[in-house]
Amino acid sequence: MSPLLSADEHELVVELMNIGIGRAANALSQMVQDEVLLSVPQLQFLHPTEASGCFCHYMPGALAGVMQDFSGFMTGRAALLFPEERSLELVRAILGEDMSIGEISELEQETLAELGNILLNNCLATLANLLNQQIQTDLPQIFNVDPPHLLNRLTLTEDQDNTSFIMLVQIKFSLRERDLEGYLAFVIDVRSADMFVAALQEYLAELTVR
Template structure:
């Protein structure tokens, strides 16, 4: 797949995402009182079928997630994803060990929505601030889905025609003291990528000056 970015722009996106997810991870670490371990962001340009295959490889099975649309200097959809059977455990880590299963179940949707809002907003806001740009985010939505259907959930308006290209940034996170891991994924609409690329080029040109 031909990339839309130069090698310098590609490295810059990875570096900025690394900073953004690092700040988001600090917020999560405080919420769960545990160290959050992160992978290096993996940036790929994929056809929809390739993206679907990537999801099935890294995140097989039933997933719980929180997704959030964003627009501004870049547009797309961001998502926090983790195995569905572990969602209550993640909520318990946030709310505290002394809560009953019933209490946690009642607060699951609200807690996951707030978690997604904190993590995704942190990352997107940091990226925008570092590039001196503006980004607007929508209200996060909690969902449950089987991995083969994930792509249609994450692509804007379900558009995944064979000619389209998905810019996918995947970041794996895990908790040191708990057997919990998940992914952050950012699907960026390449049809409106001109502003995003221009912001990257402006940032790089200011580094040279």
């Protein structure tokens, strides 16, 4: 639990992210022409000093990822992460079984960028819309990294001095007979956290008067 959030606020973020991830799953279902099941989000708020150990625990192997910067009522960096050795399998599920490994490899980065853009934007846009806020996202970037170095990739350059906290959302993808553990990570600039918390409090206050 983050010291920045009350129990009600923490529960609200989980609920809103669950809605966003659900919408992302529907979008992914259309891409793979198959039902996609996602686990309930496991949400943790961590300071950078403790986040690296958490990343290594949940994601021990090499990772493939897509990240996007975002700004608005909260500012930071979002990332979709999954095991590097399963990335081609995920791309194959999206592009179709009849494509060769060579064809899949050529389209891997473009496909993963599109996937990350859809999933991350669904989550961020849903969070912003439900809270009646505005958010903008940059173009997605593809990267590969080992868990010990993941934090450096996700932390904003100007925030390397522990001025961010990590909102880590762990989800599990299930595509028919394929199982792929994926992760959504959000690095939120602490300078925008006050606006983020204020939006949560305003939403909760409106619920009490309805």
